[in-house]
Amino acid sequence: MATDSGAPTGSFRLSMLLYDSRYRSLTIQVFAFFVLMFGAAWLVYNTKTNLEALGKPFGFDFLFNTSGYDIAQRPIEYSSQSTHLRAAMVGLLNTLILAVMACVTATVLGVFAGVLRLSNNWIIARLMTIYIETFRNVPVLIWIIVTSAVMSESMPPPSAFRGADPSASMILWDSVAVTNRGVYIPAPLVEHSLGSLNIPGVQLSLDAIAFLVVVALSIWVNRRVLAHATKVQNATGVRPATWWKSLLILFLPAIVLLYAMGFHLEYPALRGFNFSGGIQMRNSLIAMWIGLSIYTAAFIAEIVRAGIMAISKGQTEAAFALGLQPGKTMRLVILPQALRVIVPPLISQYLNITKNTSLGLAVGYMDLRSTLGGITINQTGRELEGMLLMMLIYLIVSLVISTVMNFYNDRVKLRER
Amino acid sequence: MSDQATSFVRNDMLPPKEPPSSQVGVVKWARENLFGGWLSTVLTLLSIAAIVYIVWHLFPWFANGVWNADSLTQCREILNGATGACWAVIRVNWLQLVFGFYPPELYWRPILAFVLLFVAIAPVLFPSVPRKLLWFSGLYPFLAVWLLWGGTVWAPVLTLAGFVLGYLVLMAAGSLGTVIATGLTIAVPVLFWLFALGPLDDFLQGVIPLEIEPVASRDFGGFMISVVIGVAGIALSLPLGILFALGRQSTMPIIKWISVVFIEFIRGVPLITLLFTASLLLNYFLPPGTNFDLILRVIIMVTLFATAYMAEVIRGGLAALPKGQYEAADALGLDYWKAQRLIIMPQALKISIPGIVNTFIGLFKDTTLVVFIGILDPIGRASAIRATSDWQGIYWELFLFIGAVFWIFCFSMSRYSMHLERRLKTDHR
Numbered sequence: 001m002a003t004d005s006g007a008p009t010g011s012f013r014l015s016m017l018l019y020d021s022r023y024r025s026l027t028i029q030v031f032a033f034f035v036l037m038f039g040a041a042w043l044v045y046n047t048k049t050n051l052e053a054l055g056k057p058f059g060f061d062f063l064f065n066t067s068g069y070d071i072a073q074r075p076i077e078y079s080s081q082s083t084h085l086r087a088a089m090v091g092l093l094n095t096l097i098l099a100v101m102a103c104v105t106a107t108v109l110g111v112f113a114g115v116l117r118l119s120n121n122w123i124i125a126r127l128m129t130i131y132i133e134t135f136r137n138v139p140v141l142i143w144i145i146v147t148s149a150v151m152s153e154s155m156p157p158p159s160a161f162r163g164a165d166p167s168a169s170m171i172l173w174d175s176v177a178v179t180n181r182g183v184y185i186p187a188p189l190v191e192h193s194l195g196s197l198n199i200p201g202v203q204l205s206l207d208a209i210a211f212l213v214v215v216a217l218s219i220w221v222n223r224r225v226l227a228h229a230t231k232v233q234n235a236t237g238v239r240p241a242t243w244w245k246s247l248l249i250l251f252l253p254a255i256v257l258l259y260a261m262g263f264h265l266e267y268p269a270l271r272g273f274n275f276s277g278g279i280q281m282r283n284s285l286i287a288m289w290i291g292l293s294i295y296t297a298a299f300i301a302e303i304v305r306a307g308i309m310a311i312s313k314g315q316t317e318a319a320f321a322l323g324l325q326p327g328k329t330m331r332l333v334i335l336p337q338a339l340r341v342i343v344p345p346l347i348s349q350y351l352n353i354t355k356n357t358s359l360g361l362a363v364g365y366m367d368l369r370s371t372l373g374g375i376t377i378n379q380t381g382r383e384l385e386g387m388l389l390m391m392l393i394y395l396i397v398s399l400v401i402s403t404v405m406n407f408y409n410d411r412v413k414l415r416e417r
Numbered sequence: 418m419s420d421q422a423t424s425f426v427r428n429d430m431l432p433p434k435e436p437p438s439s440q441v442g443v444v445k446w447a448r449e450n451l452f453g454g455w456l457s458t459v460l461t462l463l464s465i466a467a468i469v470y471i472v473w474h475l476f477p478w479f480a481n482g483v484w485n486a487d488s489l490t491q492c493r494e495i496l497n498g499a500t501g502a503c504w505a506v507i508r509v510n511w512l513q514l515v516f517g518f519y520p521p522e523l524y525w526r527p528i529l530a531f532v533l534l535f536v537a538i539a540p541v542l543f544p545s546v547p548r549k550l551l552w553f554s555g556l557y558p559f560l561a562v563w564l565l566w567g568g569t570v571w572a573p574v575l576t577l578a579g580f581v582l583g584y585l586v587l588m589a590a591g592s593l594g595t596v597i598a599t600g601l602t603i604a605v606p607v608l609f610w611l612f613a614l615g616p617l618d619d620f621l622q623g624v625i626p627l628e629i630e631p632v633a634s635r636d637f638g639g640f641m642i643s644v645v646i647g648v649a650g651i652a653l654s655l656p657l658g659i660l661f662a663l664g665r666q667s668t669m670p671i672i673k674w675i676s677v678v679f680i681e682f683i684r685g686v687p688l689i690t691l692l693f694t695a696s697l698l699l700n701y702f703l704p705p706g707t708n709f710d711l712i713l714r715v716i717i718m719v720t721l722f723a724t725a726y727m728a729e730v731i732r733g734g735l736a737a738l739p740k741g742q743y744e745a746a747d748a749l750g751l752d753y754w755k756a757q758r759l760i761i762m763p764q765a766l767k768i769s770i771p772g773i774v775n776t777f778i779g780l781f782k783d784t785t786l787v788v789f790i791g792i793l794d795p796i797g798r799a800s801a802i803r804a805t806s807d808w809q810g811i812y813w814e815l816f817l818f819i820g821a822v823f824w825i826f827c828f829s830m831s832r833y834s835m836h837l838e839r840r841l842k843t844d845h846r
Contacts, residue, residue, distance in 0.1 A: 124461070361689070383701075
């Protein structure tokens with residue numbers, strides 16, 4: 001039996017704080033803590049002195065003053081008479097809208113490009129390699145500016161759609177107009193609206209809420225039906241047919257609701273010199289959306305490729321040996337393992353997209369940085385408060401995204417022994 | 418029996434038949450690689466259609482390019498209605514795009530610094546280069562700063578002298594014990610830089626005036642500024658990143674939490690907010706009257722930003738090392754720093770090479786964001802060129818040029834990292 005003869009016994013001496021590894025870490029930490037506190041105090045003191053010298057009080061009351069500037073893209077009610085806080089909220093919503101749109105398209109494009117790069121088809125694999133290497137080696141800012149230039153320089157003006165023999169025409173069965181002033185898409189409208197819910201500051205459309213609730217309920221009921229089918233299968237060995245039940249449950253309630261509310265699409269139409277009706281997606285939004293999507297998709301493609309290649313061939317062969325069909329092999333064996341590799345870097349790409357939305361400044365997209373961190377700061381002269389608040393909001397958004405995605409990651413992660 | 422007719426027996430081999438024409442050469446290759454199944458066929462046809470479409474539309478634009486003109490109007494006159502690129506904008510403005518407002522008679526200085534950069538990084542990149550060149554790599558930062566910003570030679574020499582002083586102190590105080598020696602090694606040079614550097618600089622400048630013409634930071638621009646910020650950020654973020662990665666793995670709670678908060682804060686906010694902090698807020702945080710160079714502030718912010726990402730990449734490498742490596746280092750009796758230097762880091766860094774180089778590439782691309790705080794990097798220069806009456810309305814040629822230069826830098830970095838991975842591969846799979 002080995003006995004512990006290492007630690008010297010004896011009274012505590014002051015030099016042990018430096019030379020005894022049991023106490024040294026304590027000394028280092030206390031030292032680091034004091035340096036940190038001293039540095040923080042120095043910064044706060046400097047800031048206080050500087051603010052006093054400039055005669056600026058520190059406070060966030062400027063947020064409740066009238067903003068006095070307009071924002072082109074407003075997802076919620078806003079005018080130049082609204083407060084700076086309201087402007088910041090509009091900016092945050094614009095940031096989030098752009099981030100969600102770009103994440104979805106980048107994922108779709110990236111998965112396609114990543115899978116196609118692994119394809120046996122020589123020409124498409126080469127094309128995808130060229131796409132990936134071109135886009136990820138050039139700064140995203142250039143792609144955003146180039147997309148913006150393509151939209152404003154190469155697209156026809158609305159006047160080109162006029163006359164008996166117009167030089168430009170709408171696409172997708174006359175529903176979408178691509179012009180140099182933006183893209184006009186049909187707007188979903190309802191005839192018998194349920195009204196809207198007015199919480200102070202926010203206006204929620206009851207129609208959208210009703211639709212979402214119905215869809216969520218349908219999905220829940222469908223899962224119950226599938227679970228019941230599995231239970232019957234486990235008990236009797238025969239799986240009852242569920243496909244028609246699923247179709248009915250998933251789509252019928254939503255269609256009935258939409259029909260009852262009188263749902264229809266309002267198509268954009270040329271009136272005078274411009275299009276009216278429908279939803280206008282401004283060039284700034286399109287440029288940011290497409291620029292961020294195609295740039296990030298190149299990274300996601302590499303992530304997807306790496307994820308699929310990380311699964312050894314033996315897994316596929318083992319699945320075939322068990323008698324699984326190729327589709328089931330992909331769904332039950334390859335994909336769950338590939339996702340484990342794919343999801344963590346995918347999370348950081350989503351975070352990158354969210355942070356890169358702050359480049360909206362380059363094309364005049366009114367995101368959080370352009371409203372709170374731009375015009376508001378310029379008008380009120382409160383750089384310190386504005387920047388701190390903006391950083392805090394970005395930090396919270398990033399932390400929320402990474403928490404949600406990590407929760408998802410924990411679910412797809414393989415349980416290891 | 419003997420007159421029984423013998424059946425035919427072939428006594429020579431038949432020559433092998435040619436394989437069917439669908440199983441050889443181009444046809445076989447095309448069947449396997451282009452038309453193997455309906456999906457593949459559709460993809461091939463779509464790809465060919467896309468390539469033809471793109472070449473059909475872009476080829477005339479490239480082929481008709483005009484190189485000799487003084488303005489866009491002149492370009493259009495020469496083209497006479499045909500579609501074509503106006504490369505003249507690059508030919509006329511490329512010096513501005515590369516150097517910004519750097520005085521033209523001093524262009525040799527950034528060029529020399531750029532060439533010497535390759536001499537300095539050669540021993541780091543390629544093992545076949547003589548090791549003695551590493552001395553030059555150590556001297557290079559001081560030389561480059563002097564060449565780019567100019568001014569008296571004594572400031573960089575004295576800064577370097579501070580490091581030499583620190584080294585001498587470390588040698589001399591080695592017998593006093595690790596902690597005192599480390600403290601002195603840090604304290605003496607810092608005191609030297611804070612109090613002795615200014616007077617000594619003035620004194621030496623008075624005695625031996627060695628000076629080249631100083632260039633102000635606001636004259637820097639174009640690709641030069643991207644390379645300066647990028648290289649400085651790359652060189653500084655790797656060691657700092659290693660420190661923060663170790664800090665995050667540390668068993669000391671306070672050190673660990675400082676590292677975690679730093680890394681998560683920097684990774685949670687966009688780089689552009691940090692750059693605005695550098696340009697707008699730093700004046701609040703520093704004592705009244707302090708004013709330091711905008712480029713230096715930007716380098717600090719870009720470095721901090723890259724450091725956080727670098728720390729995470731290296732932490733991944735550390736986590737991938739088997740625990741046995743740490744235990745083996747302990748069993749050999751190595752102390753913490755020796756174990757890190759000799760056992761842990763060489764392996765962890767090797768694992769994280771792809772991530773490290775990706776962070777470098779990301780940092781270099783992110784240098785374009787400095788355009789938002791008024792530094793005239795290539796994109797800023799391009800906007801300025803487009804704002805002149807001669808070149809108003811020109812887009813693609815400038816962006817194509819800038820994009821191509823960035824592409825060459827970033828692509829060669831990623832190729833080098835693949836080469837490095839292959840070279841350092843020690844497993845025999």
